[in-house]
Amino acid sequence: MTTIALEKEWIETAKLFGDVKNIVKEALRVYAIQQCQQRIENATAKVEVFRRKYQCDHEKFKKSIQTDSSFLQEIESTNPMWEQDAIEWEYWLEEQETWRNQLTTILHH
Numbered sequence: 001m002t003t004i005a006l007e008k009e010w011i012e013t014a015k016l017f018g019d020v021k022n023i024v025k026e027a028l029r030v031y032a033i034q035q036c037q038q039r040i041e042n043a044t045a046k047v048e049v050f051r052r053k054y055q056c057d058h059e060k061f062k063k064s065i066q067t068d069s070s071f072l073q074e075i076e077s078t079n080p081m082w083e084q085d086a087i088e089w090e091y092w093l094e095e096q097e098t099w100r101n102q103l104t105t106i107l108h109h
Contacts, residue, residue: 040099
């Protein structure tokens, strides 16, 4: 267990609402949930940019790049930086999943 020093005013205020330990624990839980939700929303917005740009989801994009030469040719002609986009797209999908998993963990404790 980690000990955290808090200003006396915060302790006194928390006492007004009940058990200080439980109040602080719940406040940190709520804060963590909000932070996870913000990060999920940010990652989702980034993923949506790529979905709109390429007019498909990442799985279809990945499959089409590998199996559909006309799709690949069109992507290369309209978006010469598509490989960089694909890397970034995957990063944001992973980021989204990481924060969703973290949120699930928090909500189930």
